[in-house]
Amino acid sequence: MDEAPPAPVPAADARGSVTLHDVAREAGVSIATASRALNGSARNVRTENASRVRAAAAKLDYRPHPSAQAVARGSTPTVALVVGDVADPYFSAIAAGVTQAAEAAGLVVTMAVAGRSPQRELELVRTLRGQRPRVIVLAGTRIDGTTASTAPKDGRAVDGAAASAAPGDGRAVGGTDTRGALVGELEEYQAAGGRVVMVSQRDLPFDTVTIDNTGGAHRLARALAGAGYRRFAVFRASESVRTSRDRVAGFTAGLRAAGISLDDRFVIETEFTRGGGYEAARKLAERGADEVEIVFAVSDVMAIGAMTAFRDAGLVPGEDIAVAGFDDIDSAIDVTPALTSVAVPLREAGQEAMRLALGGGPAPDAVQISTRVVLRESTPARR
Amino acid sequence: MDEAPPAPVPAADARGSVTLHDVAREAGVSIATASRALNGSARNVRTENASRVRAAAAKLDYRPHPSAQAVARGSTPTVALVVGDVADPYFSAIAAGVTQAAEAAGLVVTMAVAGRSPQRELELVRTLRGQRPRVIVLAGTRIDGTTASTAPKDGRAVDGAAASAAPGDGRAVGGTDTRGALVGELEEYQAAGGRVVMVSQRDLPFDTVTIDNTGGAHRLARALAGAGYRRFAVFRASESVRTSRDRVAGFTAGLRAAGISLDDRFVIETEFTRGGGYEAARKLAERGADEVEIVFAVSDVMAIGAMTAFRDAGLVPGEDIAVAGFDDIDSAIDVTPALTSVAVPLREAGQEAMRLALGGGPAPDAVQISTRVVLRESTPARR
């Protein structure tokens, strides 16, 4: 495409960029024709003129001004992506998928980080909507804003993030308020022709890509049962963390399908972090872990924390007690023993989100990304 | 701010968004005054008028059209960020820092992923430049051949940069070509008033944030010497990987400062990956590791791979042989034993990049991010 040899000296007037006007003059046509020639409009332009315009554009190294195009067209060739935290591998994997698919479609990705705050998320959507992007992708927090009637059992060690999002029973005013505002904002945007896609967030009237947490946990449970395990413990996060809830539900169902029941005494609620996993494991070990053959932690980071805690308590993970996680993060293979987990193709989820956004019709559509069990040394087959 | 009860019906004409014109009419002033009132220009506007405009804007829920502003102003309030791969924690940490600082300054981040290809990187810069961002941040790959070193026209680069092409770096011509084009592109952009910042990339006539690899490695070497270690091995990557080269140089210097010399036989070149570390450790173990007390791998992932290899060979890391890495990635504390490393505050590097971009003068400036040695169980003190 680019011709390297003939020095690409852009005959530049140094101060400003070269505009469509310049191209038109160079090609000896009007800017209308130039515009039509360059981005093939509904109208046709004579082939000879078209090629002259293209030649002029190449010679002058013309680059269209996206903002000007945006003003004229009323929309921008961009995708607005809101994530909780770029540095979190969970989100960055999704972001990678979104970016890849967007770039393939010639769209630029603008990214914003919401932190843990729904408030901030709302602000960002407001700002981004101002940008008139073609698509808004929300890979929001995994926190459930719409806690139904389930009141937290006790106020003990609730995840800080969960606390910020509509805590307590009933509809917390602040929580549902910003949530409603967010939905309203997005609906207006959609009504104005924008596309909205949510990743891993159900129950909203938008296109959605969900992760098959339930199914993956179900299969994991069956696989572990098949490997000979019978006595399980589960480390889970607060009920308000939907991901955790789904995984526990799927896991329990899977066990039940294998004829195994889960003892409530060994279902430990803790934080959705490495520290939470460590804490839960410490408590379990303290209490005597003899009755437990294997621990399922609802995330890999928790599982990894748990393994360390067990080791600190004198138990060898994978020998004295097996451990399984969920997510299949990269370091799952780096820990010793390598961690059994459920792979979540987040990158694909991101790509799928873009596919939904670009291809879909007006009716809200939904796609589920399937997960895959990966057995490793942390859960050796029991004889 | 938002009034919840009195339904925020924005008096909307549903089809378009509300424009500055509407605000002006509502406030009974001209659009010029409205514009001045809203984004405080050099000109003053009477306080009464100003507040009326603000009130009108709030009432109508006015949002400025960034693209239109961009057209009028000639630049966009955005930061263009080019990274190698969002999913890589190295880049996503930098991205997090950049995003944080950018948002604090009211700028939106548009992100693009270059993969490993300098070609693609050039394309992206071309495209992004079209966007007229205020700042372009390049957090490129760490490989020399692709993006770093070798001054394009005058061979002024002394820093061993030129030597980097030595070990069969086949793609010399194509590389420097796209490299020169990239530099040219950025220089034009800069000449037009844009700010360019490179992260972890020296020898280019742009603002730069570098990581103190040399110093960190130097201090690590001294710390390890202080802990009683005397017989070292080093796992390094190809000479063309500048990061590796710097770390090895610093480490060697640090040893020398402690009166220790490094035996060439135990400097093993391998790939800059987990697999490379594994391979090198396997070879070393095979050859008999008795003469070595400790291995320094130039990156944590290599070190982690090496630990696994040692374990597979029957050596217990931290007891039979100590291991130290570099980067202090998250999983450094999750492996057993926890890995001694050098913390690299990448997030800060990203923030610093923005600070450079926003505050700096016209002359290329440079900031070095310092690193910090973190001793852990993989290198117990020798008695």
Added chain:
DNA sequence: CAAACTGCGGAATACGTTTTCCCGGCGTTT
């Protein structure tokens, strides 16, 4: 053979801002 129609170029307008320029009022200075 006139009339309608088609294909395409160009002038002009629109898009939503910012910014320049002009203008009138008012307080201060000679």
Added chain:
DNA sequence: AAACGCCGGGAAAACGTATTCCGCAGTTTG
């Protein structure tokens, strides 16, 4: 008292592009 700033308002000109509308050929149609 006239001249001279200064302050702030508004009309209008940018900014760079897409698109509507008009007109001119050349072609088809009745």
